Amino acid sequence: MIAPSGTANAEIARIFREVADQLELTRANQFRIRAYRNAARTVEESGRSIASLALSAPKELEELPGVGADLARKIVQIVRTGSLPMLTTLERRAPKGATELLRVPGIGPRKARVLAQRLHVRSLGGLKRAARTGRVHKLRGFGAKTEKRILEELAAPAVTERRWLRARAAQYGDPLAAYMRDAPGTTRAELAGSFRRCRETVGDLDLLVASEDGPAVVQHFLAYPQVRRVTAHGTTRAAIQLTGGLNVDLRVLPPESYGAALHYFTGSKAHSIAIRTLGRAAGLKISEYGVYRGTKRIAGREEREVFEAVGLPWIPPELREARGEIDAARAGTLPKLVELRHIHGDLQVHTTDSDGRNTLEEMAEAAQELGYEYIAVTDHTPTVRIAGGLDRSGFRRQMRRIDSLNARLHGFTILKGAEVDVHADGTLDLNDATLAKFDIVLVSLHSSLALPPARQTQRIIRALRNPHVHLFAHPSARLINKRQPARFDLDEVCRVAASEGVLLEINAQPERLDLDDIGSRRAVELGASLTIDTDAHSVEELRFMRWGVDQARRGWVNRRDVVNTQPLDKLLARLRAR
């Protein structure tokens, strides 16, 4: 979403990752390789435009974690020239196409290099031909099984390419975790990994089970009815693919190690390494089996004990991305994260009056049952034809129905709203006189998503400066795995939102989750306030709020940063102050 002057953060990160891949093929120092990967991650996850920084204050690049003098210089090179000479040199020297082979599960740098050098394999297609004609298994270090596996991986649909929406993975993972709690001798079982850190997508599921009887638990796991194939199994570990295509890794540990294991398998990898490094500095060894001083285990049953061993308070999983949470924990400045129970209402809800599947009355009733104090009904405007948008008279009729409904309701209020389409030039799809009649006006992008960044930024800013506008909904308009975010200067939009008092939304639809974690964090840093809304098109979707709250938590968002954690009177005061 952040389209800075010139090179995007993602492009710098891509080049560093490419360098790391190339270095792996040359068997370079593994820590040097890691340095490039760390820097790639830092750049990618920075909410700021690294390119702008490189041009305006290159010295400050060295303050980024994992970026020293050398990599700072290389960032400047990339930003100035669009490429990195070092990478070009590496690519010229390396066997062509070898990095492509690294994408095949089971092929690492060592095997890729051998394949490229001995068999002159230059692509996945070439690898397939080599394996089919039986040339692979004759290589030293390879065998029949490796050759067979390569063919299987190449034949498999690109399942591993795609990451699963977390909400969708939950539909498989939650029942499986429940099933595993019935395994022999099992005291605890839960999903760890990126699922527990509430990442918007997950590559696979990591399932953790506490039991003394590993083999019995593994047996129970493999007997799960929805297992499509077993990819690995031992006495404490197993890996399967479910019939839906989702991969699941199982780990079984004794109860006294469960907390340490939960911490380790929750990750992130970078966070775990940071904690283990702290342990090392304190003369401890931290592994998934516990915290050890010498050979004596001093902690590990509870996750909290691992943090205590290195002098830190427990850190919520959503923050464990090595994005400053360890420093914040040490300083006692961890955020007081927003929680689902803090939410008082939902500010984006659709009805059958436009593209919703339930009526105004049904949506209001369902929201009341969730314990909410208010919702905003925000149907579409005319230009969004596919959604059957309402015109002026349509909204007038809806407002009258809301008035009469509100008169009958007790302790619950329906706010009159609209999700107003922003035209390509930044004008809105309803005139000001009409906009003035609503309690809350949302604006959002539905078309012209591919405008050049500068024009997109201007379009958005023009819309946000309209004094009738309260909220910018699903700002980037991305759809995870389907549609790229619109490119614009997020910092500038956040600054305008902050100064105008326009709220920015974290949309809770599982494939939107927009703003994302990094965007939300940046928005709050720049002084903007947020809402978390479901954009529900049915009564069931009102329950999507949990996904939005999870995303907010990943963005270090506090309760006070989210205006729909406030009771109705305070919310109305905030909207009217606009």
Added chain:
DNA sequence: GCCGTTTTCGGCCCGACTGTTTTCAGTCG
């Protein structure tokens, strides 16, 4: 290549499983 309540040099997280060997390297998480 980065980094510093052991340090500006010498470290850099830790373990399970697989396949191919025959005591272990490679890969993965």
